[in-house]
Amino acid sequence: MESTPSTETTQPEPREKVASGQVQSVDRAIELLELMADAGGEAALSELAANTGLPLPTIHRLMRTLLSRGYVRQLPSRRYTLGPRLIRLGESAGRQLGAGARPYLTALAAELGETANLAMIDRDMAVYVAQAASRHSMRMFTEVGRRVFTHATGVGKAVLAQLPDATVLEIVARVGMPAATPQTITDPQSLLEELAKIRERGYAIDDGEQEIGVRCFAVGVPGAPTPTALSISGPSARVGYDFAETAVPVLQRTAADLAKELISPTG
Amino acid sequence: MESTPSTETTQPEPREKVASGQVQSVDRAIELLELMADAGGEAALSELAANTGLPLPTIHRLMRTLLSRGYVRQLPSRRYTLGPRLIRLGESAGRQLGAGARPYLTALAAELGETANLAMIDRDMAVYVAQAASRHSMRMFTEVGRRVFTHATGVGKAVLAQLPDATVLEIVARVGMPAATPQTITDPQSLLEELAKIRERGYAIDDGEQEIGVRCFAVGVPGAPTPTALSISGPSARVGYDFAETAVPVLQRTAADLAKELISPTG
DNA sequence: ATTCACACTTCCACTTAGTGGAAGCATAAG
DNA sequence: CTTATGCTTCCACTAAGTGGAAGTGTGAAT
Numbered sequence: 353m354e355s356t357p358s359t360e361t362t363q364p365e366p367r368e369k370v371a372s373g374q375v376q377s378v379d380r381a382i383e384l385l386e387l388m389a390d391a392g393g394e395a396a397l398s399e400l401a402a403n404t405g406l407p408l409p410t411i412h413r414l415m416r417t418l419l420s421r422g423y424v425r426q427l428p429s430r431r432y433t434l435g436p437r438l439i440r441l442g443e444s445a446g447r448q449l450g451a452g453a454r455p456y457l458t459a460l461a462a463e464l465g466e467t468a469n470l471a472m473i474d475r476d477m478a479v480y481v482a483q484a485a486s487r488h489s490m491r492m493f494t495e496v497g498r499r500v501f502t503h504a505t506g507v508g509k510a511v512l513a514q515l516p517d518a519t520v521l522e523i524v525a526r527v528g529m530p531a532a533t534p535q536t537i538t539d540p541q542s543l544l545e546e547l548a549k550i551r552e553r554g555y556a557i558d559d560g561e562q563e564i565g566v567r568c569f570a571v572g573v574p575g576a577p578t579p580t581a582l583s584i585s586g587p588s589a590r591v592g593y594d595f596a597e598t599a600v601p602v603l604q605r606t607a608a609d610l611a612k613e614l615i616s617p618t619g
Numbered sequence: 620m621e622s623t624p625s626t627e628t629t630q631p632e633p634r635e636k637v638a639s640g641q642v643q644s645v646d647r648a649i650e651l652l653e654l655m656a657d658a659g660g661e662a663a664l665s666e667l668a669a670n671t672g673l674p675l676p677t678i679h680r681l682m683r684t685l686l687s688r689g690y691v692r693q694l695p696s697r698r699y700t701l702g703p704r705l706i707r708l709g710e711s712a713g714r715q716l717g718a719g720a721r722p723y724l725t726a727l728a729a730e731l732g733e734t735a736n737l738a739m740i741d742r743d744m745a746v747y748v749a750q751a752a753s754r755h756s757m758r759m760f761t762e763v764g765r766r767v768f769t770h771a772t773g774v775g776k777a778v779l780a781q782l783p784d785a786t787v788l789e790i791v792a793r794v795g796m797p798a799a800t801p802q803t804i805t806d807p808q809s810l811l812e813e814l815a816k817i818r819e820r821g822y823a824i825d826d827g828e829q830e831i832g833v834r835c836f837a838v839g840v841p842g843a844p845t846p847t848a849l850s851i852s853g854p855s856a857r858v859g860y861d862f863a864e865t866a867v868p869v870l871q872r873t874a875a876d877l878a879k880e881l882i883s884p885t886g
Numbered sequence: 887a888t889t890c891a892c893a894c895t896t897c898c899a900c901t902t903a904g905t906g907g908a909a910g911c912a913t914a915a916g
Numbered sequence: 917c918t919t920a921t922g923c924t925t926c927c928a929c930t931a932a933g934t935g936g937a938a939g940t941g942t943g944a945a946t
Contacts, residue, residue: 374684381645382688393715417641421649425844434712436741442709445701448660474703
């Protein structure tokens with residue numbers, strides 16, 4: 353940790369250091385992959401160098417390792433793109449996350465007659481990891497794998513409600529709070545108040561905040577390894593506030609069952 | 620593998636070494652991710668140790684790094700699963716691979732009236748990276764992201780035809796040649812002969828080798844960064860051998876256009 | 887056609903960052 | 917409560933990784 357000679361007033365350049373007990377080169381490799389994803393899946397070596405501040409040879413060596421494993425490809429122009437092997441990995445991850453959940457969502461959708469969704473937080477956004485459409489759903493309002501802002505969705509707010517306020521503020525500071533509809537909460541203070549209400553009443557409401565005409569009730573999945581939430585959503589016409597009275601207890605029961613499943617998966 | 624005691628004659632323990640100029644710890648981290656994917660997305664630390672032969676502390680340190688980046692999660696049981704961050708990465712990779720291709724596939728499907736597919740090799744299997752369904756296709760015979768054996772599909776054989784025979788033999792040695800239908804080629808020698816024919820005539824035929832009643836014509840995409848193939852497929856009733864006369868030139872022209880696109884993507 | 891400039895790749899001496907044996911903790915089983 | 921099992925931390929050693937400098941290829945400009 354701090355082998356500081358101390359006498360030197362300035363700390364010896366902490367920079368953006370990797371937390372101790374971790375592997376620097378692996379962390380750097382991951383940073384490169386993330387950068388490429390941010391850049392739309394493609395980047396030149398020198399661009400990566402500019403964005404990381406790492407010397408070219410270091411990046412080149414890391415990229416060669418990723419290349420040999422199929423995690424990146426190299427175009428004849430020498431630019432790099434994310435490689436095909438990542439598809440499999442991502443699918444496996446998605447399957448893993450949604451695996452045990454699907455039966456619960458299907459049962460939930462069948463019982464309540466509306467679409468059930470499971471989402472978890474990934475750094476600053478919520479990702480849908482599983483879904484069961486209701487029989488009479490005209491169209492999907494979302495798909496597995498889609499990422500949504502936390503402040504503007506039922507699952508998002510239900511997830512945030514499980515986090516300390518400080519963490520919530522960090523998240524919205526990083527990604528902002530764009531309005532998806534006129535109903536979207538767009539300032540941090542209102543969001544914190546809303547989260548307090550959610551914690552009190554035990555469930556979140558999204559009333560056209562993500563998409564006009566779509567209402568959604570969501571609850572947290574307690575004790576999930578990654579903060580996770582379960583929701584039921586549908587057109588406001590069918591999904592009224594009286595619907596919540598039926599839906600919320602079922603949601604909460606299912607969330608509790610899901611929690612057990614997620615903690616010790618059937619395998 | 621073979622930890623031969625032998626005499627001093629053996630080379631000084633090359634073991635399964637990482638090719639020089641690469642980063643050991645990154646390679647190991649990737650190996651861990653791949654192992655987890657193989658194991659269905661979940662594994663205990665000790666299982667990983669057993670499968671890699673690496674000491675526990677080493678694995679633990681690598682996993683901690685992956686954990687802090689969201690590439691793995693840890694269950695309360697302390698077992699590890701692939702993490703949500705991989706979903707995004709996989710999607711970005713898939714989008715990247717299929718991005719420029721979709722317009723070409725759509726045009727192809729429109730012109731020929733059957734489903735167009737683009738697949739590339741990922742180590743031992745072919746992965747579908749883009750697809751355009753024909754208007755009157757009743758159902759999908761495949762989906763983007765699906766992995767198929769190379770020896771039993773049109774795209775697979777068209778990809779193999781771009782590789783040296785030695786590489787082809789390595790692949791089938793690793794994954795075998797299971798029969799999907801009675802038509803599937805199931806021995807290496809016949810496969811090599813088939814590939815020779817494909818190289819000569821310039822396109823591959825899959826006549827019910829993957830699924831009974833489905834015929835498919837496929838061509839390689841020359842000069843793609845990763846060996847890639849383009850195919851058109853449909854029910855044998857509609858996709859006859861006379862159809863090939865129309866389809867193959869169009870396929871080849873599209874493959875050439877695609878090659879340019881893949882080499883210098885539209886930013 | 888030849889030169890220049892830029893970007894990627896290879897080389898190699900230095901040393902930091904990674905390694906792994908051994909000890910320390912939890913948690914689950916007996 | 918005791919033992920067993922499996923995860924986590926510690927730390928001295930050194931192999932593995934790093935990055936400055938030199939080399940190579942590619943594409944643009946003259």
